[in-house]
Amino acid sequence: MSDSPVQPKKVTAILIVAAGRGRRFGSDVPKQYLPIAGICAFRRCLDTFLDLAEVSCIQTVIHRDDQQAYAQAIEGLNDSRLLPASFGGETRVESVLNGLTALADHKPDTVLVHDGARAFVTQRIVRDVMAELMQSDAAFAALPVVDALWRAEGDRATSPVARDGLWRAQTPQGFRFDVLREAHLAYQGDAADDVEIVRAMGTQVKIVCGDPANFKITTPDDLQRAERFVAGDTADKAQR
Ligand SMILES: Nc1ccn([C@@H]2O[C@H](COP(=O)(O)OP(=O)(O)OP(=O)(O)O)[C@@H](O)[C@H]2O)c(=O)n1
Numbered sequence: 001m002s003d004s005p006v007q008p009k010k011v012t013a014i015l016i017v018a019a020g021r022g023r024r025f026g027s028d029v030p031k032q033y034l035p036i037a038g039i040c041a042f043r044r045c046l047d048t049f050l051d052l053a054e055v056s057c058i059q060t061v062i063h064r065d066d067q068q069a070y071a072q073a074i075e076g077l078n079d080s081r082l083l084p085a086s087f088g089g090e091t092r093v094e095s096v097l098n099g100l101t102a103l104a105d106h107k108p109d110t111v112l113v114h115d116g117a118r119a120f121v122t123q124r125i126v127r128d129v130m131a132e133l134m135q136s137d138a139a140f141a142a143l144p145v146v147d148a149l150w151r152a153e154g155d156r157a158t159s160p161v162a163r164d165g166l167w168r169a170q171t172p173q174g175f176r177f178d179v180l181r182e183a184h185l186a187y188q189g190d191a192a193d194d195v196e197i198v199r200a201m202g203t204q205v206k207i208v209c210g211d212p213a214n215f216k217i218t219t220p221d222d223l224q225r226a227e228r229f230v231a232g233d234t235a236d237k238a239q240r
């Protein structure tokens with residue numbers, strides 16, 4: 001028999017924010033609930049997380065006006081790890097904080113925040129973020145900028161911008177739960193993502209390799225791209 005103490009299982013929470021209005025998309029039904037080959041972005045990413053045994057619980061954050069769309073999106077699911085949804089706020093920052101507040105009672109060790117509008121997150125990305133959190137306070141998926149970058153005035157290019165060291169942020173963005181909650185409680189104002197919020201506290205954040213497939217549905221073009229992606233349009237995948 002081994003003398004080494006038994007390590008308690010880590011509690012890994014997923015927080016899916018889906019309370020946005022999709023103003024850039026501009027549809028009546030919010031983009032995260034629009035069907036992509038019959039299954040909406042929100043349900044697609046939710047299923048990916050539920051398929052992972054490492055996930056202890058999932059907190060969703062939705063808009064009050066979307067309760068019917070949400071009920072339809074989770075139809076047929078019977079998994080006790082899916083917690084009752086919380087309501088979001090005016091901004092993504094507020095929605096994340098509401099989700100963190102709801103999760104606090106579950107005492108997670110770590111939390112991975114994901115956009116409900118990113119349909120095609122992969123198990124590989126989720127596992128890589130989780131693995132990095134074994135040794136870091138924070139880690140997120142991102143892709144290096146590979147294109148040449150130009151500053152422009154209107155449609156007139158003015159000066160090149162160095163692309164070295166630039167990354168395109170994706171989600172999931174993972175954190176030690178206490179680190180993210182403390183950072184959110186101290187943070188004032190808006191932020192593009194949670195990395196910005198913990199960086200404001202000086203937390204070191206590691207980058208893990210994202211995936212071009214893990215794009216966010218922001219405009220109607222993205223929904224068409226998602227339809228092509230599901231249809232297995234390899235030309236489209238190669239292009240990205
Ligand atoms: N008040 C908000 C704003 C955004 N989100 C979520 O955060 C993610 C960020 O993606 P984004 O494209 O910015 O979503 P929207 O805010 O809906 O889009 P837009 O900015 O075009 O209005 C989405 O899953 C969105 O539902 C949220 O939960 N609560």
Ligand SMILES: C[C@](O)(CO)[C@H](O)COP(=O)(O)O
Nearest residue numbers: 115169170171192193216218
């Ligand atoms: C967290 C994020 O997905 C990073 O790409 C963020 O929500 C992006 O929002 P944006 O307003 O489309 O930049």
